[in-house]
Amino acid sequence: MDPELVSDLGRRFRQLMTEKRQNHGQMPPDNTHTSSPPPAVSQTQAPQPDALYREVVRLSYVPQRFQRQEVLDKALDTLDLGKIYAWADEFEAQDAQLGHQDCVIKGLLKYFKTEFFTWANEPKCSKCGGETQMQGVQGPNEEEQSKGAGRTEIYRCEGDASHIERFPRYDDPGTLLEWRKGRCGEWANCFTLCCLALGSRARWVWNAEDHVWTGVYSETLKRWVHCDSCEQAFDQPQIYAVGWGKKMSYCLAFSSEGAQDVTRRYVRRSEQSLPRTRGSEESLRRAIRDINDRCRAPAGRAKLAEEDEAEERELSAYQAEPARTVPGEERPRESGSTAWKEARGEMGK
Numbered sequence: 483m484d485p486e487l488v489s490d491l492g493r494r495f496r497q498l499m500t501e502k503r504q505n506h507g508q509m510p511p512d513n514t515h516t517s518s519p520p521p522a523v524s525q526t527q528a529p530q531p532d533a534l535y536r537e538v539v540r541l542s543y544v545p546q547r548f549q550r551q552e553v554l555d556k557a558l559d560t561l562d563l564g565k566i567y568a569w570a571d572e573f574e575a576q577d578a579q580l581g582h583q584d585c586v587i588k589g590l591l592k593y594f595k596t597e598f599f600t601w602a603n604e605p606k607c608s609k610c611g612g613e614t615q616m617q618g619v620q621g622p623n624e625e626e627q628s629k630g631a632g633r634t635e636i637y638r639c640e641g642d643a644s645h646i647e648r649f650p651r652y653d654d655p656g657t658l659l660e661w662r663k664g665r666c667g668e669w670a671n672c673f674t675l676c677c678l679a680l681g682s683r684a685r686w687v688w689n690a691e692d693h694v695w696t697g698v699y700s701e702t703l704k705r706w707v708h709c710d711s712c713e714q715a716f717d718q719p720q721i722y723a724v725g726w727g728k729k730m731s732y733c734l735a736f737s738s739e740g741a742q743d744v745t746r747r748y749v750r751r752s753e754q755s756l757p758r759t760r761g762s763e764e765s766l767r768r769a770i771r772d773i774n775d776r777c778r779a780p781a782g783r784a785k786l787a788e789e790d791e792a793e794e795r796e797l798s799a800y801q802a803e804p805a806r807t808v809p810g811e812e813r814p815r816e817s818g819s820t821a822w823k824e825a826r827g828e829m830g831k
């Protein structure tokens with residue numbers, strides 16, 4: 483596509499998205515730029531919050547990373563919109579069940595996996611190009627911290643023991659638009675941002691067994707759709723339990739609109755589940771209730787509560803019916819080295 487046309491497309495799209503966000507009140511009021519969570523929700527007359535409650539409330543602040551206007555703008559400036567929309571048109575011609583926006587997300591998934599982002603195992607030595615070995619994890623240095631790294635992995639060159647490679651793990655999705663590599667944390671972080679930038683409602687989905695992915699609301703399918711950018715997976719929620727053979731306990735979804743326990747979308751049979759021992763089910767429900775009270779503006783509450791009920795019916799149905807799979811759900815994990823997948827119990831059956 484003509485570069486000038488693409489840049490014009492980006493400009494008009496940004497303006498449209500800004501208006502849309504303002505009209506829907508999607509930007510949070512005053513905590514837009516805070517990256518660290520404010521103090522815990524006040525607990526008048528409520529039972530003492532346990533570790534699970536505190537963890538879930540802490541996770542509920544992650545979507546604030548995606549709610550900064552300048553980072554959403556940067557995403558639109560960085561992505562190759564011409565390419566994503568051309569692929570979206572192709573996907574749309576292939577599948578009459580999906581809406582245009584679903585196909586835009588499929589185009590974004592393809593772009594992420596085939597062009598934009600790179601999976602990172604151990605980094606190669608920048609001096610000799612040889613293999614490196616992990617030595618441990620440190621706090622980030624000043625520069626890494628200023629760009630939003632939470633920690634830095636340290637690797638030693640196998641050929642020259644005096645040479646050290648640092649691999650900062652960035653949490654800031656704005657930095658990740660330039661850095662463009664990492665493991666599932668970086669992928670899900672940056673992909674969730676890009677879904678929002680392209681005008682979808684998106685959730686960041688956290689799994690207690692060390693995985694994260696994205697959920698996108700489909701206006702056509704009228705439900706939340708599983709998206710895993712590392713695997714270029716669209717609407718294949720059983721890929722972990724069936725394809726990877728991964729056992730899971732909690733899958734929790736977070737957005738600027740609140741939190742939801744979505745485990746039943748991903749874990750549909752008892753033999754796929756791990757025991758939920760991080761706290762009581764009551765404290766999980768209470769945490770979600772408190773988060774939703776905090777995040778949801780009074781005007782939008784009734785509609786979101788209706789959506790919660792519809793989602794509850796959907797999730798209950800997965801437990802009631804025999805677990806069928808859709809094409810692609812039974813495939814093994816693509817991202818990550820064999821040793822790494824073995825260590826995580828994700829090699830499939």
Ligand SMILES: [Zn+2]
Pocket residue numbers: 607608609610611612639640641642645
């Ligand atoms: Zn080296």
